[in-house]
Structure formats: structure tokens, C-alpha cells
Amino acid sequence: MLLESVYVQNFRSINGAISAPLNANVVLVHGENGAGKTSLLSAIELALTGHVQSLHRADSDYDKQLLFRGAEVGKTAVTISDGKSSPSYSTRIGEDGFSDLVNMPADMAAFFSERAFLPQSLLSQLLQIYQDSSSSMNSPLASFVGELLGLDQLDAIESGLQSLKDVRNLRKRSGVFTELEEREALVKSRDERDRKLADSISSEADAALGELAERLRALEIYDVPNFSNYREIIERALSLPHESNLREAIGRQRELSAIVAQIKDSELYNQEELESALTRLDNVTSEYNQWNSQHRPKILDLEYSFYEVISEASLEADFLQSWHGARKISEAELQRHSDRLHGIRHDLSEIDKLTQELKEAQREVTAADEKIASIPDSAGSLASLLSEIGAFIVEDRCPVCERNFKECNEGPLTEKVHGKVKALSRSADQLIALSAERAKSERIKATCFERIGELRSRLPEQEEIASLEVKIEKINTFLQELTLSSHVLDEGKELRDSELGLRREISAYNSMQSVLSAARETLSQFAREIKYQSSDERVSLGTLGDALREELSKRERKYRVLTDTQSRVREIRTVIDRLREESDENQRLRNANKAELEVEQLRMQKAAEIRRQGGVLRASVDEVRSRIIRREFNERLNHLWRDLFVRLAPNEPFVPAFSVPTSETQRLEPKLVTNFRNGDSAGGTPGAMLSAGNLNTAALTLFLALHLAVPKNLPWLILDDPVQSMDDIHISNFASLLRTLAKEHGRQIVIAVHDRQLFDYLSLELSPAYPEDSLLTLEMSRARGGKSSCNVRRVEYKRDDAIGRVA
Known part of the structure; x- marks a missing residue:
């Protein structure tokens, strides 16, 4: 798999568009400072991965700064070839950042950024990055170990069991465990609530039963009530006839009040008042008869005139009694x-x-x-x-x-x-x-x-x-x-009313005399009925009535107290019935909660056992993983790093290495140290023991060792000016190392340098050595007007026939 070509437009320091081939085993890039060497290599990373990792570490908003100043749009594109197809990856650049991203898969892009491309700015930071790596799963060191050893399954087990260390993390990760805890807490909460309710019911029942016992004693029942016998005792208490006795006492009081009232009304009249009333009745009757004989015709005429004028009228009484009403009717009709x-x-x-x-x-x-x-x-x-x-x-x-x-x-x-x-x-x-x-x-x-x-x-x-x-x-x-005729009518009405009043008064007196006689007998009979015994048989009616009223009042108060007690007993029975039902229901709920709590506690015990087993498994995974990592660091990575460093710095007595504790530990905490070349004990960190040139050499060889220690997912090594602070010996050894990597290990190398002599030296050292070998040189420069340009030269293998002829 080879990088075929790169296209860059208005990216960082590159003004305009350049297109350059990359289809060679070795590609050397040269240019003065600011000509675009670093921009060209960063453009390759952006096209393949969709980001520039070294710039992201410096500024999280770097994507808005990549477009060349004054340009509106930019683009980076890289084409690769695997012998069967030529896929192309690209990223469009605008003022607001990236768009139209067509990049490599995430795992391949991560491998490129971490193992295939070494930016110039990362060279001085590489040792510090790995020195500060923690033992977390996301650290650069952990990522490298996963790639190196293929510990994905162990890492997955460790990551999956990580939350078992702290129950708070377990709650966040496991919905089932959280549900178990919540259900157990809910059942416990219900049980505690029901227990408190049971205590409340018991306390309220004790108070109700205590009050019931007190009320029963007032009813002269001395049995001690409880939940078992309270109904029978209450039925016996309620069967006492206190309510009927109270109603009888109240009814007797009403009867007595009526009899006493009749007696008092009868005593209002005397004989003298009766004789006076009879005399006045004779006088009034004589006056009324005289008035009637004198004015009766006139009254009849007025009555006839009224009904003649208003024939449909109807008076409530005779005309003499209701002549005022006749006048109102006539006035209204008028x-x-x-x-x-x-x-x-x-x-x-x-x-x-x-x-x-x-x-x-x-x-x-x-x-x-x-x-x-x-x-x-x-x-x-x-x-x-x-x-x-x-x-x-x-x-x-x-x-x-x-x-x-x-x-x-x-x-x-x-x-x-x-x-x-x-x-x-x-x-x-x-x-x-x-x-x-x-x-x-x-x-x-x-x-x-x-x-x-x-x-x-x-x-x-x-x-x-x-x-x-x-x-x-x-x-x-x-x-x-x-x-x-109004005064005549008023006079006649007054005389007739007086006569009727006197006749009623005399009739009432005669009636009261009869009532008084009957009342005497009734009152005596009433005393016998209520079983009242008087000490004086000759007592007056008024005195006897007062005594009977007092006796009935005492009986009413007594029976009212007893009736109120019975009413309260009924209320207490209702309260105790309710409390008994609540107690039975509460006991049923507590039994159900107890059974459910036993189930939930058994589940929590199983969960705790699973958590314990997970902890044991995690400890075992950490132990095995740490043992493997210690072996690989000490026997593989450090050996490869040492071999590369010694080849570039043969005269340096201190050799950098990772120091991994040999004791049993569940945490991976390697440290960067320097060992003496003769095998003596470790010294300080590389930053304290190495010179500036050898420190860069240590970082460069560490990157190469990390690249060679993992599987060859991408056979590319892209280095941005890695020979800073190197002397001639270091450069010569470095060129030899690059030739070995390119010719023997099958790596496609892209390296950028700014020194012209170094560029020419590397062009000679890395020139093709066999027919399939090739070399490309790209010289970055700026043309007139500030536009960037790239001069491409391809060096192919040529057989030296002169040496053959000499031989």
C-alpha cells in the first residue's frame, strides 16, 4: 500500500494549488523555512484523518486558521494504491472549518496520527507525553500496549469490571443493580412505614379500649374490654334502656308543663273579676242595642250602595266590621x-x-x-x-x-x-x-x-x-x-267588639274553672304514674308541680348522661372496628413485605457475590495484564528502542528506557529512565541525563520503536525535519537506519528537511538500489506573486555497467 499523490490548495502557508506524486519508496521534501514543507505533510494528515493532531494540541479551534490568508476555499486530497484500487481521501477547508470530509476509517486514521506521522512540533514533546501517561485505559501508553500485545479482550474485561470497584459507579453503569437497590429500599421503606403504622394503630387502639373501659364503668359494667370481647360487652351496654328512659322523662316534662300552665291560667281569674265582667257586659250590650236600633237602616243603605256600585266586590266580614276595606276598594275602583x-x-x-x-x-x-x-x-x-x-x-x-x-x-x-x-x-x-x-x-x-x-x-x-x-x-x-257616616260606623264597631270581648272573657273563666278541677286530679294521677312519693299529702298544686318538675329534671340529667355515654360507646365501637380492620390489613401487608424483603435481600446477596467475583476477576486480569506488559516492555520494546538509539548515538553512555516495576501490582506505572550502556543501575530521566541532540534522538528512536513494535497496518513513515541538533555521525547513522527501513522492512518513507546539504546527502544515501526501488524529491518554493510551487524529480534505478566491466 503506497501513497500515490497529494493535492493541496490554499492550506496554511501554501498559496494556490500544488499537486505532487508520492508513488516512490522514499520521498524527500526540501524547501526553505516557510516554503510549505510542514504544510504539505500536515495536508497529508488532514486528508487522510480529517484533523491535524499536533495543531489540535496547541489550539482546539485550529480548523478556522488553516485557510491561506485571503482565500475563500481550500482543499487537501491524497490518493493511495494497494495494487487493486486507488481510493482517494479529501477534506474541504472553509472560513468556518472543515466540510465534505472523506477520510480513512477511524482505526486507520488513529494509527496514522500516532504511529506513522511524526510532526516537527511533536518531536520535542514525545518523551514528555509518554512520561506523563497514566494507567488509564485512554492514555497514549495504554493505547500502545493494546496495539502491541493485542490485549483487547483483557482490556474489555478490565473496562467492564471497572465500575465494580465503587458502588456509585456500579449504580451508574448497571440499571439492574440500581433497580435491585431501589426495590430493596422500597420494600424496607414500606416495611418501616407499616411498622410505624402498626405502632400508631396499637397506640390508638389502647387509648380507645381505655376510654371504653371508663365509659363502661359509668354504665356499671366492669368487664375489661379487648380486641376479642369488646363487641359482646358493647352490645350488653347498648341494650340498657337509658335512651327510652330519657325520652320518657322528656315527654313527662312536656306533659307536666302543659298541666302546670293550665293550672296557672285557671288561677288568673277570681270571682270579683267575673262579676265586674258581667256588669260591663250588660252595659255594653244595652249601648250596642240602642246604637243598632238608631243607625241600622243607614248601615244597610251604605252596604246596598257599595254592592250596587261595585257588584263584583267581596268583603271578608259584614259591612260594619269591614267598611274600611270597602272604602279602599271603592277608592281603587274610582x-x-x-x-x-x-x-x-x-x-x-x-x-x-x-x-x-x-x-x-x-x-x-x-x-x-x-x-x-x-x-x-x-x-x-x-x-x-x-x-x-x-x-x-x-x-x-x-x-x-x-x-x-x-x-x-x-x-x-x-x-x-x-x-x-x-x-x-x-x-x-x-x-x-x-x-x-x-x-x-x-x-x-x-x-x-x-x-x-x-x-x-x-x-x-x-x-x-x-x-x-x-x-x-x-x-x-x-x-x-x-x-x-264614618264616626257612626266606628262607634258601632267599637261597641260590638267590646261586647264580643267580654263574652269571650266570661266563657274563658268558666272553662278554666273546669280545667282547674280536672288538673288537680290529673296532677295527682301524674305523680302516681312516675312513682313520686310526697311527704305532705296536703301540699298545694303549685308546690306539687314544682316538686314533680325538679324530680323529672334530675331524672333527665341522669339519663342524658347515660345516653351520651352510650352514644360515645357506639362511636368507640366504630373506631375500634376500623382499627381492627386496619390492624388486620397492616399485618397482612407486613407479612407480604417480609416475604418480599427476604426475596430482595437474597437477590442483593447474589449481587454482592457477583460483585465480589467480579473484583476477583478484575484483580486477576490486572495481574495477568501487568505481568504481560512488564515482560513486553522489558524484553521487547526496551530492546528495540535500545537497538535503534545505539545505532544513532553509538558514543552515548546513557540509553533511555521504560522502567516497569517487577513487583506484583495492579497498576501500570512505567517511567522513563536512562540506563548505563554497560548494564549498571538506572540513572535519572532522559531530560536530565541526555544532551539536546541525543534527547531528540531518543524521541525519534522511541517513535520508530513504537512504529515497529506494532503490526504494520500502514507501511508509511512520515517525518518532518527529524534531524535537528544532530551531528554528522548521527545523520549518517540515521540515513543508514532509513535505508534499512525502506529497503528491508518495506516502509514507504516521506521525510522533509530544510538544510540543502542534508537534502543532497539523503538523496544520495537513499537512492534506488534495485530495479523496483525508487526515489522522489519534492522541492517547495514560491514563484513570482507569492504562489507556491513544487519541483518534482524522480530517480529510478540504473545498473552501473562500468563496475561490471571492471569486474
């Missing part, structure tokens, strides 16, 4: 008839007024018709015609008959015509005004006709009007007579 008569008279007056308006409107219509008849109908048309003819008058000559108007000596003809036009126009305006006035008068006539017809339609007949006036007159006469 007001109603008066309002109707007033309305009729108003309508008649309105008809007269409208008749006058109708006559006036008719006169206005007639006058308008006469004026309109005196005005010619063609006045407007004639005025318009004369106005148009006036425009054709020239020097007072008539345009119709050609006569000269000056002969008439009546002034200019134009003025004569204009005057006639004005007169005719006034006649036309007057005709319009008269027509409008006539239309208005017609509307008034129509309105008057309509209103008169409406008023006449609701007027009654003349006989009805006369009857209405007669009825009003009769009502007025009746009211006047009633007013004149």
Missing part, C-alpha cells in the same frame, strides 16, 4: 275608572290636533302645486342650451339667425344671454325647492292619517263613555256618604 276616562279624553284632544295639522298640510300641498304649475318644465334644459350657445357668440352676432344684436341697442348680446341663463337657473332651483316642500307636506299628511286611524280604533262607543262617567259619579257619591 282611580281606575278615572284614569280610563282621562285617557279617552286625551285621545279625543289628540285627534282634533292631528285634524288641524292635516288640513294645514293639505293647504301647503295645494299652494306648492300652483307654484310648480307656473314654472316651465323646460327651464333647466333651456338654461343649459343657452349656456352652450353663448360660447359661439362673436361680436354680438347671433350664432343661430346671424342677426347683429347691436341694432337693438340693448347692450352686448353675451350679457343678454347670460342674464337669461341666470333667470332660467333660478326658476329651476325654485322648482326643486317646491318639489321638496310638497313631498314633506305629503309625508305629514300620511303620518296624520295613520295616527288618527290608530287613535279612533281604540276609542270606545259613546254609550260606554257615558256609562263610565255615571259610574264615577256614583262612586264619588258613595265615598262622600261613607265619609259622613
Whole structure:
């Protein structure tokens, strides 16, 4: 697999577009500083991987700085060949970054950036990067170890079991474990809640049973209630007849109150009051009979007049008792008839007024018709015609008959015509005004006709009007007579009311005497019924009633207390029933929770055992992985690095290496150290022990060792000016190493240098050595106008026949 060609347009320091072949075993790139050597190699990385790793380490927004200053669009493209096809990879560059990316697969792109391409800026940082690598799975050292040893399965096991170290991480990674914990916590929470509820129910039940025992003692029941016997005890307590006794006591109190009230009412009257009432009754009866004989005819006349005037009226009592009501009815009827008569008279007056308006409107219509008849109908048309003819008058000559108007000596003809036009126009305006006035008068006539017809339609007949006036007159006469007789009517009503009142009073007294006699016997019978024993048989009725009332009040208070106690017992029974049901349900839930909790705890024990086994497995994986890594670092990578470093720096006594602890450990913590070439103990870090030139040599050989230590996924080595600070011996050894890599190990090498002599030396050293071998040299420069250019030269293998002939 070879790099075939590269195309670069407006990328970094490359102005314009250049295209260069890469299809050779060795490609040497030369150019002065700023000519575009590094830009060309970075363009290869961008086209293949879609990023420039060394620039990303310096600036995360580097993609917006890659376009050549002033350019609008750029592009990098690389074509490769594997003998069967020629795939092409490219990346478009704009002011906002990358677009239209067509790059290698992610694993191949990562291999290229980490193992095949060594930028100039990375050379001085490589040792520090690996020196600072941690033991995490994503570190550069861990990535290298995975590629070197193929420990993907062990790494996957270690990564998968990583979360078992901390239960918090396990919760994040494993939904099943989190669900188990949540379910166990939920069951425990429910169990704790049910336990607290059981305690609450038990406490509430104890309080209810305690109160029940206290209430039962008040009912003279001394059994101790519990959840087993409380129903039987409560039924016995509720069967006591305290409620019926209370109702009986209250009913007896009502009966007693009625009897006592009758007795007190009977005692209000005495004999003297009765005799006085009889005397007053005789006097009032005599006065009423005298008044009745004198004024009865007048009262009958008034009553007859009332029903004659208002035949449909109905009084609640006789006329003497309800004459005030008769007067109110008559006044209302008078007001109603008066309002109707007033309305009729108003309508008649309105008809007269409208008749006058109708006559006036008719006169206005007639006058308008006469004026309109005196005005010619063609006045407007004639005025318009004369106005148009006036425009054709020239020097007072008539345009119709050609006569000269000056002969008439009546002034200019134009003025004569204009005057006639004005007169005719006034006649036309007057005709319009008269027509409008006539239309208005017609509307008034129509309105008057309509209103008169409406008023006449609701007027009654003349006989009805006369009857209405007669009825009003009769009502007025009746009211006047009633007013004149009002004092007589009041006097008679007062005498009759007094007589009726005295008769009721005497009748009530006679009734109360009978009631009093019956009440004496009733009260004695009542005392016997309630089983009340009096110490004094001759006690008065009032005293006996008070004693009975006090006895019944005491019984009511006693039975009310007992009844309230029974009501409270019912309430307590309801509370205990509820608590018993809640207790049974709570116990059922606790039993179910207990069984579920045992299941969840068993699952958690299994989860803990799995976690423990995972920890053991992870420790074993770490141990095996660390042992393999220690063996490979010490026996393979360090050996390869040492071999490469010694070839480039044969006189350096200190050799860099990775130091991996030999003791058992679960963490990979290699350190960069320097060993003495003769095998003595390790010294300090390479940065402290090596010179600047050898430090760069150590970094370069470390990159080559890492490249050679892993499988050859991409057979390319792209180096950007790697010979900085090297002397001639280092350069010579380096050239020999590159030749070995290119000729024997099958690597395609692309190397950029800025020194001309070094470029020429490497061109000679790396020239083709067999027919299939090839060399390309690319010389970067800038043409006139600042445009970048690339001069390409291909060196093919040529057999040296002179040496053959000499031989």
C-alpha cells in the first residue's frame, strides 16, 4: 500500500494549488523555512484523518486558521494504491472549518496520527507525553500496549469490571443493580412505614379500649374490654334502656308543663273579676242595642250602595266590621275608572290636533302645486342650451339667425344671454325647492292619517263613555256618604267588639274553672304514674308541680348522661372496628413485605457475590495484564528502542528506557529512565541525563520503536525535519537506519528537511538500489506573486555497467 499523490490548495502557508506524486519508496521534501514543507505533510494528515493532531494540541479551534490568508476555499486530497484500487481521501477547508470530509476509517486514521506521522512540533514533546501517561485505559501508553500485545479482550474485561470497584459507579453503569437497590429500599421503606403504622394503630387502639373501659364503668359494667370481647360487652351496654328512659322523662316534662300552665291560667281569674265582667257586659250590650236600633237602616243603605256600585266586590266580614276595606276598594275602583276616562279624553284632544295639522298640510300641498304649475318644465334644459350657445357668440352676432344684436341697442348680446341663463337657473332651483316642500307636506299628511286611524280604533262607543262617567259619579257619591257616616260606623264597631270581648272573657273563666278541677286530679294521677312519693299529702298544686318538675329534671340529667355515654360507646365501637380492620390489613401487608424483603435481600446477596467475583476477576486480569506488559516492555520494546538509539548515538553512555516495576501490582506505572550502556543501575530521566541532540534522538528512536513494535497496518513513515541538533555521525547513522527501513522492512518513507546539504546527502544515501526501488524529491518554493510551487524529480534505478566491466 503506497501513497500515490497529494493535492493541496490554499492550506496554511501554501498559496494556490500544488499537486505532487508520492508513488516512490522514499520521498524527500526540501524547501526553505516557510516554503510549505510542514504544510504539505500536515495536508497529508488532514486528508487522510480529517484533523491535524499536533495543531489540535496547541489550539482546539485550529480548523478556522488553516485557510491561506485571503482565500475563500481550500482543499487537501491524497490518493493511495494497494495494487487493486486507488481510493482517494479529501477534506474541504472553509472560513468556518472543515466540510465534505472523506477520510480513512477511524482505526486507520488513529494509527496514522500516532504511529506513522511524526510532526516537527511533536518531536520535542514525545518523551514528555509518554512520561506523563497514566494507567488509564485512554492514555497514549495504554493505547500502545493494546496495539502491541493485542490485549483487547483483557482490556474489555478490565473496562467492564471497572465500575465494580465503587458502588456509585456500579449504580451508574448497571440499571439492574440500581433497580435491585431501589426495590430493596422500597420494600424496607414500606416495611418501616407499616411498622410505624402498626405502632400508631396499637397506640390508638389502647387509648380507645381505655376510654371504653371508663365509659363502661359509668354504665356499671366492669368487664375489661379487648380486641376479642369488646363487641359482646358493647352490645350488653347498648341494650340498657337509658335512651327510652330519657325520652320518657322528656315527654313527662312536656306533659307536666302543659298541666302546670293550665293550672296557672285557671288561677288568673277570681270571682270579683267575673262579676265586674258581667256588669260591663250588660252595659255594653244595652249601648250596642240602642246604637243598632238608631243607625241600622243607614248601615244597610251604605252596604246596598257599595254592592250596587261595585257588584263584583267581596268583603271578608259584614259591612260594619269591614267598611274600611270597602272604602279602599271603592277608592281603587274610582282611580281606575278615572284614569280610563282621562285617557279617552286625551285621545279625543289628540285627534282634533292631528285634524288641524292635516288640513294645514293639505293647504301647503295645494299652494306648492300652483307654484310648480307656473314654472316651465323646460327651464333647466333651456338654461343649459343657452349656456352652450353663448360660447359661439362673436361680436354680438347671433350664432343661430346671424342677426347683429347691436341694432337693438340693448347692450352686448353675451350679457343678454347670460342674464337669461341666470333667470332660467333660478326658476329651476325654485322648482326643486317646491318639489321638496310638497313631498314633506305629503309625508305629514300620511303620518296624520295613520295616527288618527290608530287613535279612533281604540276609542270606545259613546254609550260606554257615558256609562263610565255615571259610574264615577256614583262612586264619588258613595265615598262622600261613607265619609259622613264614618264616626257612626266606628262607634258601632267599637261597641260590638267590646261586647264580643267580654263574652269571650266570661266563657274563658268558666272553662278554666273546669280545667282547674280536672288538673288537680290529673296532677295527682301524674305523680302516681312516675312513682313520686310526697311527704305532705296536703301540699298545694303549685308546690306539687314544682316538686314533680325538679324530680323529672334530675331524672333527665341522669339519663342524658347515660345516653351520651352510650352514644360515645357506639362511636368507640366504630373506631375500634376500623382499627381492627386496619390492624388486620397492616399485618397482612407486613407479612407480604417480609416475604418480599427476604426475596430482595437474597437477590442483593447474589449481587454482592457477583460483585465480589467480579473484583476477583478484575484483580486477576490486572495481574495477568501487568505481568504481560512488564515482560513486553522489558524484553521487547526496551530492546528495540535500545537497538535503534545505539545505532544513532553509538558514543552515548546513557540509553533511555521504560522502567516497569517487577513487583506484583495492579497498576501500570512505567517511567522513563536512562540506563548505563554497560548494564549498571538506572540513572535519572532522559531530560536530565541526555544532551539536546541525543534527547531528540531518543524521541525519534522511541517513535520508530513504537512504529515497529506494532503490526504494520500502514507501511508509511512520515517525518518532518527529524534531524535537528544532530551531528554528522548521527545523520549518517540515521540515513543508514532509513535505508534499512525502506529497503528491508518495506516502509514507504516521506521525510522533509530544510538544510540543502542534508537534502543532497539523503538523496544520495537513499537512492534506488534495485530495479523496483525508487526515489522522489519534492522541492517547495514560491514563484513570482507569492504562489507556491513544487519541483518534482524522480530517480529510478540504473545498473552501473562500468563496475561490471571492471569486474
